[in-house]
Amino acid sequence: xxxxxxxxxxxxxPGEEVAAGMDFLPTEGVYRDGDKLVASRLGLLAVDGRLVKxxxxxxxxxxxxxxxxxxxxxxxxxxxxxxxxxxAYTAMLSMKDATSEFIARGADLTRYFTFGDYLVTSIVxxxxxxxxxxxxxxxxxRKLPEGRIITVAPNKVPRIIxxxxxxxxxxxxxxxxxxxxxxxGIVWLQGEPGQELIAVAALRKIESESHISGLxxxxxxxxxxxxxxxxxxQSPIAHSAxxxxxxxx
Amino acid sequence: xxxxKRVDGRKPDELRPIVAKAGVIKxxxxxxxxxxxxxxxxxxxxxxxxxxxxxxxxxxxGTLRVRYNMMPFSGAGDRVKPGGSRRSxxxxxxxxxxxxxxxxxxxxxxxxxxxxxxxxxxxxxxxCAGICAASIALADAGLSMxxxxxxxxxxxxxxxxxxxLNYAEESYEEGDVADIPxxxxxxxxxxxxxQMDGLIDKESLKRALEMGRKACARIYxxxxxxxxxxxxxxxEVNSTDGNNK
Amino acid sequence: xxxxxKLHIVKWFEKGKRYDGRxxxxxxxxxxxxxVTKNAEGSxxxxxxxxxxxxxxxxxxxxxxxxTPKDGNLMVGAExxxxxxPDYEAGPPNEESIExxxxxDRGLRESxxxxxxxxxxxxGEKVWxxxxxxxxxxxxxxxxxxxxxxxVAAVQDARFPEYDGKVVNYKxxxxxxxPIARLPLSITVMKIGDYLFVDPSIExxxxxxxxxxxxxxxxxxxxxxxxxxxxxxAIDDIGRMIELxxxxxxxxxxxxxx
Numbered sequence: 001x002x003x004x005x006x007x008x009x010x011x012x013x014p015g016e017e018v019a020a021g022m023d024f025l026p027t028e029g030v031y032r033d034g035d036k037l038v039a040s041r042l043g044l045l046a047v048d049g050r051l052v053k054x055x056x057x058x059x060x061x062x063x064x065x066x067x068x069x070x071x072x073x074x075x076x077x078x079x080x081x082x083x084x085x086x087x088a089y090t091a092m093l094s095m096k097d098a099t100s101e102f103i104a105r106g107a108d109l110t111r112y113f114t115f116g117d118y119l120v121t122s123i124v125x126x127x128x129x130x131x132x133x134x135x136x137x138x139x140x141x142r143k144l145p146e147g148r149i150i151t152v153a154p155n156k157v158p159r160i161i162x163x164x165x166x167x168x169x170x171x172x173x174x175x176x177x178x179x180x181x182x183x184x185g186i187v188w189l190q191g192e193p194g195q196e197l198i199a200v201a202a203l204r205k206i207e208s209e210s211h212i213s214g215l216x217x218x219x220x221x222x223x224x225x226x227x228x229x230x231x232x233x234q235s236p237i238a239h240s241a242x243x244x245x246x247x248x249x
Numbered sequence: 250x251x252x253x254k255r256v257d258g259r260k261p262d263e264l265r266p267i268v269a270k271a272g273v274i275k276x277x278x279x280x281x282x283x284x285x286x287x288x289x290x291x292x293x294x295x296x297x298x299x300x301x302x303x304x305x306x307x308x309x310x311g312t313l314r315v316r317y318n319m320m321p322f323s324g325a326g327d328r329v330k331p332g333g334s335r336r337s338x339x340x341x342x343x344x345x346x347x348x349x350x351x352x353x354x355x356x357x358x359x360x361x362x363x364x365x366x367x368x369x370x371x372x373x374x375x376x377c378a379g380i381c382a383a384s385i386a387l388a389d390a391g392l393s394m395x396x397x398x399x400x401x402x403x404x405x406x407x408x409x410x411x412x413x414l415n416y417a418e419e420s421y422e423e424g425d426v427a428d429i430p431x432x433x434x435x436x437x438x439x440x441x442x443x444q445m446d447g448l449i450d451k452e453s454l455k456r457a458l459e460m461g462r463k464a465c466a467r468i469y470x471x472x473x474x475x476x477x478x479x480x481x482x483x484x485e486v487n488s489t490d491g492n493n494k
Numbered sequence: 495x496x497x498x499x500k501l502h503i504v505k506w507f508e509k510g511k512r513y514d515g516r517x518x519x520x521x522x523x524x525x526x527x528x529x530v531t532k533n534a535e536g537s538x539x540x541x542x543x544x545x546x547x548x549x550x551x552x553x554x555x556x557x558x559x560x561x562t563p564k565d566g567n568l569m570v571g572a573e574x575x576x577x578x579x580p581d582y583e584a585g586p587p588n589e590e591s592i593e594x595x596x597x598x599d600r601g602l603r604e605s606x607x608x609x610x611x612x613x614x615x616x617x618g619e620k621v622w623x624x625x626x627x628x629x630x631x632x633x634x635x636x637x638x639x640x641x642x643x644x645x646v647a648a649v650q651d652a653r654f655p656e657y658d659g660k661v662v663n664y665k666x667x668x669x670x671x672x673p674i675a676r677l678p679l680s681i682t683v684m685k686i687g688d689y690l691f692v693d694p695s696i697e698x699x700x701x702x703x704x705x706x707x708x709x710x711x712x713x714x715x716x717x718x719x720x721x722x723x724x725x726x727x728a729i730d731d732i733g734r735m736i737e738l739x740x741x742x743x744x745x746x747x748x749x750x751x752x
Contacts (some may be wrong), residue, residue, distance in 0.1 A: 011476075011477045011481060013388055013472075013473050013476045014351070014394035014395065015395065015396030015397050015434075015436050039394050040394060041388070041392065042389065042392050055479055058390060059390065060391070088296065088297035088298055091300060104454060108571055116497060116498050116499070129358055130310065130357070130358065138279075145500070146499070146500075147498070148513070192509075193509050193511040194511075217665050220361065271700060273631075274578065274632045275544045275632050275634065276544075276579050276580060276633060276634060277577070277580075290633065291577060292577075293572065293577040295576075298580075312564060316576065316584050320531075320548070320573070321627035322533065322552050322625075323534075324533055325664055326533075327552070327554065328552040328554065328625050363576070365575065365576050366577075367575055367629070369530070369550075370531040370532055372532075372533075421665065487524055
């Protein structure tokens with residue numbers, strides 16, 4: 001009785017009718033209007049039995065408790081730090097959650113973290129008004145050393161990490177780069193110049209092709225090819241991100 | 250006497266040629282270009298993000314803030330002085346109201362979604378082009394929306410009821426002219442922008458609005474296509490790429 | 495502030511590379527398009543990498559300034575539109591946009607790019623006013639050079655509208671071009687530590703110690719300069735920066751119509 005009006009896994013836009021009939025149930029990114037299910041954002045249609053949802057193609061990070069993310073210190077307040085986290089809202093790291101060390105009242109907080117520092121941190125609380133609290137207490141949570149920061153679409157993070165971290169491990173192994181992927185889409189990298197650019201290109205490739213099957217094989221082939229080119233000094237990516245001056249159109 | 254043939258040869262219900270593209274401004278969270286005839290609008294969306302000054306924040310829901318602006322060299326005739334005018338302020342306000350009904354901003358209390366509309370080239374219908382571009386940009390930014398918004402001007406030139414008046418028609422002098430910018434929410438057919446200046450009788454107004462609704466349905470398809478192409482193009486290119494390897 | 499990024503960028507410089515893989519003296523792809531907006535008497539779009547600006551020229555007939563009764567007027571405006579970057583706000587022009595406008599203005603004015611005497615219609619009464627406005631579409635580094643290049647290209651593209659002595663008819667453009675004497679180009683050379691480089695990305699721009707914008711006329715003469723950034727520079731460095739700017743200006747000049 002129910003009928004899909006667009007093919008599963010196709011791109012739909014807000015207002016587009018995706019299914020008819022009462023058999024299907026709207027979940028994320030889909031709403032019911034009469035006997036129709038309608039998309040409420042730009043995304044890929046994903047039908048799972050009777051459940052219809054959208055995988056978003058764009059949008060900011062929605063903070064979730066327990067997520068390990070990367071954030072940038074943008075302000076030092078009286079009792080803690082304000083941190084930018086690629087979301088609609090900034091987050092707060094309070095003194096008591098920042099370190100197990102005792103911090104005396106009135107101490108210079110910039111000794112711990114200062115403007116422009118990037119932190120691997122975890123979200124401990126999100127209130128109904130979207131106030132986000134962070135903590136530095138936990139394994140792997142720390143201030144990051146110098147490196148490159150890139151931002152990827154937050155909804156692509158699971159694909160970038162891969163099953164049990166397989167995708168990101170593959171990139172690390174192939175390029176020798178250190179890579180940390182925050183759940184909020186902020187990624188930190190550090191490596192040799194040529195290798196680091198290959199790693200960035202691989203991440204971008206995952207971001208744009210994650211919805212096409214055979215992703216792992218394609219990324220592997222890409223990394224092999226780039227490694228080979230880099231070895232013989234031909235990698236266009238490692239040599240230059242964009243090339244020199246091109247002729248006028 | 251009367252206006253029985255349009256200056257550019259279009260049929261009464263025919264739109265000028267339209268080009269729409271999503272994702273044209275890299276630094277924005279969402280963006281679009283919408284060209285109709287010789288009117289070109291860019292729109293960029295930033296947010297939801299922290300709202301300043303703080304006293305403007307709404308703890309119940311996110312705020313939509315629109316700024317409509319004509320570039321100094323965009324108009325036929327004199328240079329447009331930068332810095333906004335009463336006209337651009339009013340258009341910013343009605344554009345906000347045209348877009349707001351489709352946006353779900355409940356999840357973003359205190360935050361703001363900024364929409365910046367810029368016109369590098371104008372030939373009538375600028376607020377409508379701006380709304381069309383902004384609607385694509387909002388969807389491109391991944392915001393939760395019940396629907397898109399599509400907009401066009403309708404009106405009466407002499408005795409002819411027509412859609413998408415160009416500048417020459419807006420300034421037609423041999424008879425009455427009514428210029429009516431409208432915006433429709435395509436699914437419901439509800440009107441979220443309605444302004445008018447000029448003279449028109451009630452019966453003609455009804456017919457003009459009906460014509461506008463049909464035209465907006467066509468515009469919606471173009472907006473939809475622009476969004477799909479933005480993501481589909483990378484899919485196609487890359488998948489053939491993948492097959493080669 | 496931003497030590498995090500700066501350390502990484504400098505580490506790459508030590509290996510002769512830029513953050514995005516370019517060499518230090520390498521521009522991103524530069525594209526110049528002419529005649530991009532119909533209602534301006536002249537216009538151009540310049541893209542340098544992902545940075546995109548549009549410049550438009552509007553011509554009008556005005557009274558000359560009292561101290562230069564035989565010269566046409568020149569005005570340059572720059573709008574760093576909030577559309578083009580999350581860092582820009584709506585509102586009156588800020589320091590950055592005023593600097594862009596004034597640096598472009600000085601390059602054009604001091605190189606005597608436009609023969610303003612030829613813009614005089616009636617001495618002390620009526621002269622042509624050239625208003626050049628530069629608007630940013632996407633602000634992704636090196637706006638100064640992009641703006642200067644776009645302004646020059648828009649001036650090249652411009653044609654006078656018809657004028658009957660009373661009213662300017664903007665609907666009819668003549669074939670007559672602006673009286674261009676020579677073309678100036680601006681190149682901004684950036685400095686971090688001892689490293690000099692051109693065409694900064696937005697990340698690099700945030701961490702530079704100092705910069706020098708050099709406007710050069712076609713004959714290689716320097717016609718305007720602007721030092722920016724917080725750190726002072728040595729005289730020797732200024733020499734090196736001008737050398738690099740001269741080489742790059744010649745490269746960019748090849749992007750313009752003859």
